[in-house]
Amino acid sequence: MRNVLIALALTACGTPAYQYAGYRTYEHFPLDGNRDWLYKHQDQDFLMTVEKLPDPIAQGSKRIHTLRYAVEDPYRLLYSIKWSSDSTDGVEIHGYSIEDVPTDDGDDEGGADDTGAVGDVTGGQWVNFDPPLQITEYQMAPGDVVQASGAGVDYTTTFETMEGCPNDWRDDWDCMKVVISSSAETDVAPFVGTWHWATRYGASLFQPQTDNYPWTLVRADWTP
Numbered sequence: 001m002r003n004v005l006i007a008l009a010l011t012a013c014g015t016p017a018y019q020y021a022g023y024r025t026y027e028h029f030p031l032d033g034n035r036d037w038l039y040k041h042q043d044q045d046f047l048m049t050v051e052k053l054p055d056p057i058a059q060g061s062k063r064i065h066t067l068r069y070a071v072e073d074p075y076r077l078l079y080s081i082k083w084s085s086d087s088t089d090g091v092e093i094h095g096y097s098i099e100d101v102p103t104d105d106g107d108d109e110g111g112a113d114d115t116g117a118v119g120d121v122t123g124g125q126w127v128n129f130d131p132p133l134q135i136t137e138y139q140m141a142p143g144d145v146v147q148a149s150g151a152g153v154d155y156t157t158t159f160e161t162m163e164g165c166p167n168d169w170r171d172d173w174d175c176m177k178v179v180i181s182s183s184a185e186t187d188v189a190p191f192v193g194t195w196h197w198a199t200r201y202g203a204s205l206f207q208p209q210t211d212n213y214p215w216t217l218v219r220a221d222w223t224p
Contacts, residue, residue, distance in 0.1 A: 022141035023162070028176050028197035029085040029136075031056075031065045034223045037202065038072065039215035040168065047072040048215055050203075062086060064094050069190070079124070079190045090136040095128035096189055127151050127189070135180065135191075154183040155192075165196035165204040167217035173198045175205070 037050040049072040057064040064084050070077045082094040129150035135157050136146055146157045158179045165175035175196035182192045188209055196205040196214075201222075207214035 022139045022144065023159075023176060024087070024138065025090045025136040025140050025159075025176065025197075026085045026087055026138055027199045029083070029091045029202055030200055031063070031083060031085050032224075034221075035202070036221050037217060038219045039206075040218050041211070041215050042213040043211070047218065048078070049075075057082075062089070081191055082128075084132065087138050089132075089134060090138040090140075092132040092134050093129060093191060094132045095126050096191065097124040097126045098190060099124045136178065153189070156181045163196075165198060167204045169217050169219055170204075173201075173204055181209075 031052065034054070035052045039048045039050065041048065049070050051068050051070070053066045053068060056066075062084050063086075064082050066080055066082050068077060068080045077099050079096060079098045081096045084092045084094065131150075133148045133150045133155055134146055135148075135155075136159065137144070140146075140159045142159055142161045144159050148155050148157075158181075160177045160179055162174055163177055165173050165177075167173070175198045178195045178197060180192050180195070182188060184192075190208060193206065193208040193211070194214070195203055195207075198204045201217075201220050203215075204217050205214040
């Protein structure tokens with residue numbers, strides 16, 4: 001990672017000062033405590049809930065957390081991503097699973113389209129990364145790039161800049177703008193796209209590569 005000059009501290013959302021080696025990326029993607037987030041989308045008529053499951057997988061000192069991304073009401077799981085975030089390896093992805101979308105077969109007696117429950121959709125197959133994909137180093141400066149490969153696909157993460165990332169919950173945040181691209185032409189992983197991460201809170205905005213607009217934070221909840 002290239003050396004950079006010390007810059008002025010950013011105060012919005014408690015963003016730490018710009019250090020000699022860059023920003024601490026893991027502080028912008030926190031996975032401590034109990035967390036869930038709620039998002040809206042300009043082109044969708046539903047809210048997306050993102051919940052962090054309890055009981056992470058332990059690998060030495062590392063903790064791997066599963067985040068589930070789902071339609072809020074009626075609940076329907078869309079996809080899951082296994083993340084870790086720490087001061088040693090930064091932000092990593094250990095796997096993902098995309099759920100099969102149920103189809104309307106015209107049966108009004110019951111089924112996935114009636115309940116929207118998790119058990120009513122066909123579970124997708126996990127794509128696991130071993131070793132994990134390193135999405136960011138533990139510290140990065142604007143312009144820094146991380147490259148990684150997994151499951152036959154090449155991924156590139158670019159920390160483009162720090163910029164404002166207002167949402168429906170807070171309008172005074174500054175975020176890391178992180179762009180993840182891949183070599184895949186089809187079956188693109190759900191984490192590929194543009195992310196805006198706010199320190200202590202996580203994603204203020206995220207726009208999958210296949211979307212024209214970002215998912216915008218409506219609410220974030222955290223308890224120890």
